[in-house]
Amino acid sequence: MGKALAPIKKKPQKSKALPTSSFFKVFDNSMPEYAQKTKLYNHVDFLTDLRPYRNYKNLESLEDAAKYIEYHFEQYGLSPRSQSWRAKGNSYDNVIASYNAHKAKKLIVGAHYDVFGDQPGADDNASAVAGLIETARLIAEDQPELDYGIEFVAYCLEEPPFYATRNMGSYVHAQSLSESQADVIGMICYEMIGYFSDEPNSQNFPHTSLEQIYPDTANFIMVVGVKANTAFNQKIYKHMSADAKIDVQIIEFPDKDGLAGMSDQQSYWRFGYNALMINDTSFMRNPHYHEKTDTIDTLVFDKKTAVGDACYQAIVNLGD
Numbered sequence: 001m002g003k004a005l006a007p008i009k010k011k012p013q014k015s016k017a018l019p020t021s022s023f024f025k026v027f028d029n030s031m032p033e034y035a036q037k038t039k040l041y042n043h044v045d046f047l048t049d050l051r052p053y054r055n056y057k058n059l060e061s062l063e064d065a066a067k068y069i070e071y072h073f074e075q076y077g078l079s080p081r082s083q084s085w086r087a088k089g090n091s092y093d094n095v096i097a098s099y100n101a102h103k104a105k106k107l108i109v110g111a112h113y114d115v116f117g118d119q120p121g122a123d124d125n126a127s128a129v130a131g132l133i134e135t136a137r138l139i140a141e142d143q144p145e146l147d148y149g150i151e152f153v154a155y156c157l158e159e160p161p162f163y164a165t166r167n168m169g170s171y172v173h174a175q176s177l178s179e180s181q182a183d184v185i186g187m188i189c190y191e192m193i194g195y196f197s198d199e200p201n202s203q204n205f206p207h208t209s210l211e212q213i214y215p216d217t218a219n220f221i222m223v224v225g226v227k228a229n230t231a232f233n234q235k236i237y238k239h240m241s242a243d244a245k246i247d248v249q250i251i252e253f254p255d256k257d258g259l260a261g262m263s264d265q266q267s268y269w270r271f272g273y274n275a276l277m278i279n280d281t282s283f284m285r286n287p288h289y290h291e292k293t294d295t296i297d298t299l300v301f302d303k304k305t306a307v308g309d310a311c312y313q314a315i316v317n318l319g320d
Contacts, residue, residue, distance in 0.1 A: 035134050035308030037301045043130035044194070044296050047113070048120035055115050055159065059090060062156060065113045065129075066095050069154045072133050073097035076140035078152070083176065087167040092156040094169045099139050100149035107318060108151050108177075108187040108273075109135060110170060110264055112158030119292045122299055123280070127194030129154060131308050135315065138308075144316045148185055158264055170264035178271040185318060186232045186274030191263040193221065193278055193307050194299035195286040204284045206259060210251075218285035220247035221307045225276035226260050227252045232274035239314035240278075246306035278311060 047065055052058040054065050066082070073080035078097035085092060095113075098106075111128035115121030136152045155169030162168055166175075170189075177184055195218075197203075202218040205211050214220075223240065225233035233252055241248035253260035256269050262282070268275035283289040288298055 035131075035138065035305045035312065037305045039134055039137070040130045040304055040308065041296070041301055043133050044122055044126040044299065047126040047129060048122050048296050053115055053118045054113065054121060055117055056088075056090075056092075056157060056162065062092065062114060066093050066154070066156070069095045069113065069129065069133060073136055073152065076137050078136060078140055083169075083173060085167070085169075085172050087157060087162060092169065094156060094173055095154040096173070097136060097152045098149055099136075099152075100146055103147065103149035105148040105183045105185055106151050107148055107185045107315065108153060108173075108268070108275075109190070109315060110153040110155055110173070110187065111190040112155040112169065112264055114156050114159050116159040116290045119290065119294055120296075122288075122294050122296045123192045123195045123286055124282070124289060124294060125158070125191060126296075127192060127280075127299060127304060128190035131190045131193050131304070131311065134308050135312060138312050139315070142316075146316065147319050150315065155264055164266065168264065168267055170267035171270070174267040174271045174273065177273070184268075184273050186229070186276070187265060187268040188236065188311070188315065189263050189265040189275065189277040190311070191277050191279050192282050192286070192289075193280055194301070194304045195280050195288070196300040196303045197285065202285060203281065206284065214249055214251075215247065218281070219303065220249045221303075221310070222279050222281055223248065223250040223276060224260065224265075224279050225250070225252050226256050226269070227254055228256075229274045229276065233276050235318060236276060236314045239317040239320070240310040242313065244306065244310040244313075246303055246310060248310060278307070 050061045054061045070080045080097040083094040111132040112125050113129045157169050197218040203216050223237045237250040263277050265275035265277045288294040
């Protein structure tokens with residue numbers, strides 16, 4: 001989502017290997033039961049430190065981000081694989097890892113790792129990728145008994161100039177599910193889950209009518225869906241909000257246009273799947289959206305950790 005970028009003029013050289021000291025610094029085996037603030041911080045720190053920035057022009061940085069995600073999935077025993085496609089003459093990759101891959105039914109949990117333009121993208125969308133990696137760790141270590149599988153997907157090319165096109169990584173993935181006639185329970189999109197404020201009137205709204213329904217303080221997380229998927233939306237909301245250490249809100253838009261579909265969940269709607277977004281309301285509260293100031297120091301990791309715990313509870317309780 002956002003403004004269009006100029007087309008790429010030349011293809012960067014192949015990515016170099018990452019230094020061991022930075023690439024492998026975040027993995028350890030402690031505390032398997034809860035999302036860990038230190039791990040979340042380190043994931044965001046790595047991704048926001050990559051230069052050049054992780055936009056579609058900079059193939060080397062995108063490759064380094066993908067390697068980083070793949071490494072962690074592999075360490076958790078989730079056998080990652082790449083899904084490649086071409087756009088504007090270059091090759092891009094989704095990174096996919098599965099838990100309970102033998103199960104017929106599957107839940108998709110995804111986040112995009114590219115950024116818009118030349119900015120670090122701490123909230124948009126390193127916060128969500130960190131959440132995805134941490135969710136995968138929790139699932140892999142806790143080994144919950146589920147009657148469905150979980151497919152963790154880190155997408156490339158969510159941002160312009162590919163946003164809302166068939167070149168989005170999420171579209172590529174959703175299309176592959178449709179072509180294989182996969183039995184998909186639904187898709188949960190992590191999109192900007194790290195910016196919060198306890199200041200009064202820190203939350204804005206697209207319409208004044210919403211001011212009467214939702215808090216005016218930007219310290220909650222939002223489940224964003226459409227009414228056509230109400231049963232799925234409400235189940236996720238129910239399990240996220242139960243005993244959560246963060247306020248969980250839900251909004252269901254009447255249709256799929258506009259604010260309802262402003263991330264990768266839109267791709268799954270195109271193929272008839274249930275899908276929703278977990279979001280901190282983006283530019284409705286975060287003044288650093290698509291700016292160079294979207295840096296790690298603007299995120300609130302205590303609340304981000306609480307979001308991770310809430311999402312984990314929803315993901316493992318969908319069979320209830």
